Amino acid sequence: MVGVLCLNQHMLTSPANHNIYSVSSLNRTVADLLEQEFAWIWVEGEISNLAQPASGHIYFSLKDHSAQVSCAMFKGRNRTLKFQPENGNQVLARAKVSLYQPRGNYQLIIDRMEEAGDGALRRQFEELKIKLADEGLFDEARKQEIPELPECIAIITSKTGAAVHDVLSVIERRFPSIPVKLFPVPVQGIEAAPAICNAIQLIDQAASEDTLNCDVILLVRGGGSLEDLWSFNDERVARAIFDCQLPIVSGVGHEVDVTIADFVADVRAATPTAAAETVTPDQSTWLQSFDWYQQRLTQLANDKVERYQEKIQWLQRRLQQQHPQTQLSRSQQRSGELHQRLLRAGRSMLDARQSQLSIISAKLGAQNPDVLLKQNRQTTRYLTSRLQQATLNLFARKKSLLANAAKTLNTISPLQTLERGYSITLNDKGAPIVSITQVKANDTIETRLHNGSIISHVETCIENKPE
Numbered sequence: 385m386v387g388v389l390c391l392n393q394h395m396l397t398s399p400a401n402h403n404i405y406s407v408s409s410l411n412r413t414v415a416d417l418l419e420q421e422f423a424w425i426w427v428e429g430e431i432s433n434l435a436q437p438a439s440g441h442i443y444f445s446l447k448d449h450s451a452q453v454s455c456a457m458f459k460g461r462n463r464t465l466k467f468q469p470e471n472g473n474q475v476l477a478r479a480k481v482s483l484y485q486p487r488g489n490y491q492l493i494i495d496r497m498e499e500a501g502d503g504a505l506r507r508q509f510e511e512l513k514i515k516l517a518d519e520g521l522f523d524e525a526r527k528q529e530i531p532e533l534p535e536c537i538a539i540i541t542s543k544t545g546a547a548v549h550d551v552l553s554v555i556e557r558r559f560p561s562i563p564v565k566l567f568p569v570p571v572q573g574i575e576a577a578p579a580i581c582n583a584i585q586l587i588d589q590a591a592s593e594d595t596l597n598c599d600v601i602l603l604v605r606g607g608g609s610l611e612d613l614w615s616f617n618d619e620r621v622a623r624a625i626f627d628c629q630l631p632i633v634s635g636v637g638h639e640v641d642v643t644i645a646d647f648v649a650d651v652r653a654a655t656p657t658a659a660a661e662t663v664t665p666d667q668s669t670w671l672q673s674f675d676w677y678q679q680r681l682t683q684l685a686n687d688k689v690e691r692y693q694e695k696i697q698w699l700q701r702r703l704q705q706q707h708p709q710t711q712l713s714r715s716q717q718r719s720g721e722l723h724q725r726l727l728r729a730g731r732s733m734l735d736a737r738q739s740q741l742s743i744i745s746a747k748l749g750a751q752n753p754d755v756l757l758k759q760n761r762q763t764t765r766y767l768t769s770r771l772q773q774a775t776l777n778l779f780a781r782k783k784s785l786l787a788n789a790a791k792t793l794n795t796i797s798p799l800q801t802l803e804r805g806y807s808i809t810l811n812d813k814g815a816p817i818v819s820i821t822q823v824k825a826n827d828t829i830e831t832r833l834h835n836g837s838i839i840s841h842v843e844t845c846i847e848n849k850p851e
Contacts, residue, residue: 408485415483418490422481427453427492428500431473437814442469446477446492455479457494466507467499476500486812486828505610509617512644516619521626527650528631530663536563536598537663538630540583543568547606547635547656554660559667565598571605576615581624588628600631600663603645604656607638616643625649635659803834820847 405413429446436442440459445452455477469475476499479492499507516522537555541548543566555564567587569579580603590596603625605616615621616636625632625648634649635656646652653659749755798808809817810830817823823842831838 407488411483411485411488414488414490415485418481418483424478424480424495426476426478428474428476429453431469431475432471434469434471439814442494444469446475454484454489454491455494456491457497461495465497469497474500505614505617509610509644512617512619512622513647516622516644516648521622522647526626530631530633530651531599533559533665534562534598534600534663536565536596537600537602538565538567538587538596538598539602539604540567540569540580540587541602541604541656542571545571545606547604550655550657551602551604551635551660554657555664558661558664559670561667562664563597565596570615572608572612572615577618577621580615580618581620584621584624584628584632588630591630598630600633601628602633602635602656602659602663603649604635604659605637606656607641613637613641613643616645618644621645622648633659633662635662808832820845 427446429448429452432445432447432452434442434444440462442457442462444455444457446455447453467473475497477492477494478496479494481490482493483490520526539548539551541551548566552564555562567583569583570576571580584601584603587596587598587601591598603616605613613636616634622644625634625645631650633651633653634643634645635653635658636643636645637655639654651659651662653662808831810832811817811822812828812830814830817829823829823845825842825844827842829840829842831840
């Protein structure tokens with residue numbers, strides 16, 4: 385810490401034997417001690433009393449539950465900010481300790497500032513989201529379909545969390561005959577992301593080698609804060625999901641929680657329970673379908689049996705009415721005729737089918753996906769060209785408007801007035817002085833010209849007397 389000046393009774397009563405500091409020299413000495421003692425430091429706190437004057441500098445206080453300190457971040461440094469400071473923001477600041485000598489107040493000169501806590505995590509989330517989206521990890525075209533009736537469901541989650549119990553309860557209720565294999569992993573902390581990646585890769589490899597018959601993966605966990613769910617925003621987990629050959633359904637957190645894993649997964653469910661419902665059919669619906677098919681099959685079989693019974697009865701009556709030999713001769717003659725008709729009908733049907741096949745082949749060629757894809761690509765290129773031209777035209781119009789606005793702004797700018805020899809006088813707070821009542825003796829004032837400023841101390845104030 386800085387050195388402490390100890391004053392004893394002799395020093396207080398004998399000033400002639402010691403250096404006597406003026407207020408200015410004392411403040412200057414203390415400022416030197418602070419700046420020498422403290423190199424660059426990091427300070428975390430909450431922003432309050434935020435002020436952003438026209439100068440471009442930022443003035444505020446950093447506080448915690450029991451103290452606060454004044455801070456200043458000058459225009460040249462605040463351009464590096466990646467967020468808009470607001471009162472109440474929790475931030476992490478890199479600063480030097482200094483002393484504002486005119487007032488004797490110590491302050492922090494901020495060189496760099498970033499959001500702390502959830503703010504920093506949220507920024508990392510958005511940056512990774514943009515990066516992976518640009519690489520195509522979120523593309524709908526590469527997402528796999530979920531099997532209608534899975535042979536086996538692999539569940540990746542914590543074995544002690546509430547999520548696994550909710551998922552198993554849903555599967556037991558909806559379709560209990562589907563086998564389930566649990567792959568327990570930590571879902572929070574530094575070990576969670578590597579463990580989740582390892583589980584996905586293990587299941588995928590085992591399925592490809594036919595040592596595991598699971599054909600869908602559930603990746604689930606219960607709700608929590610952004611920090612609690614951070615392992616599901618890990619880039620390694622996202623790439624493991626993307627590389628997996630099995631479809632993955634994510635059900636992470638509550639309905640309002642969204643993670644990077646949700647964007648990469650083949651299907652995103654709002655909750656672990658919803659994820660379980662997504663991969664399991666409703667057994668009652670299937671049983672109703674089975675009952676309907678069974679009733680329909682029974683009815684068709686009974687109808688066919690009745691028709692054959694009626695035909696048998698009719699043949700029996702015919703056989704009783706006619707002599708067997710005559711009937712046999714007629715039948716032989718009829719058989720010959722039918723044989724010839726059958727040959728003619730077969731040739732005619734074959735010709736008709738060949739003609740129909742030719743027509744269908746021609747239609748199929750016209751609906752060929754390659755042809756349609758080529759047409760769609762041509763349309764896309766045409767629309768892209770129109771969009772690019774419209775964008776260029778818009779930029780040109782906006783650029784012209786901006787140039788006109790800048791020209792108008794420059795015409796009415798106060799700086800033009802200053803260049804004609806006028807000046808503006810500001811008080812020590814940077815506010816313009818428009819009346820002598822705003823100034824008193826010994827105040828520090830700033831006279832701003834077009835090419836610089838003059839700092840002055842007021843000796844006296846003379847008010848114009850009305851004539």
